[in-house]
Amino acid sequence: MGYRPDRDGTHRAMFDKNKKKIYATQTVCGICGKPVDFSYKYPHPLSPCIDHIIPVSKGGHPSDLDNLQLTHWTCNRQKSDKLVEKKSLNGAEEIISNNLLPHTFNWKEIRKIMKG
Numbered sequence: 001m002g003y004r005p006d007r008d009g010t011h012r013a014m015f016d017k018n019k020k021k022i023y024a025t026q027t028v029c030g031i032c033g034k035p036v037d038f039s040y041k042y043p044h045p046l047s048p049c050i051d052h053i054i055p056v057s058k059g060g061h062p063s064d065l066d067n068l069q070l071t072h073w074t075c076n077r078q079k080s081d082k083l084v085e086k087k088s089l090n091g092a093e094e095i096i097s098n099n100l101l102p103h104t105f106n107w108k109e110i111r112k113i114m115k116g
Contacts, residue, residue, distance in 0.1 A: 006062035014063035030069030055081035
């Protein structure tokens, strides 16, 4: 795994501080839009997780609050380092969001895991 400044470098303290802010103020997954239940702990697929809206690997800031959002662990894993792009009328590409990615996991199966 490559060097990640949000995990072990200069941005670690700020990332942790902003993660606490997000966990204290957000309740909905920024990717799927469903509530996040903080009673689930990793590695549960619906456990809370922090996502970089613009991935660090794509030039996103590693610890800026504006580049972080609450997600389910499974939503974040599925998103990975993808971005959604939109073509504007003049033909230029504009990054609009990563929240519109298609979801291939089955919520009914995840509910079974939650109950099991």
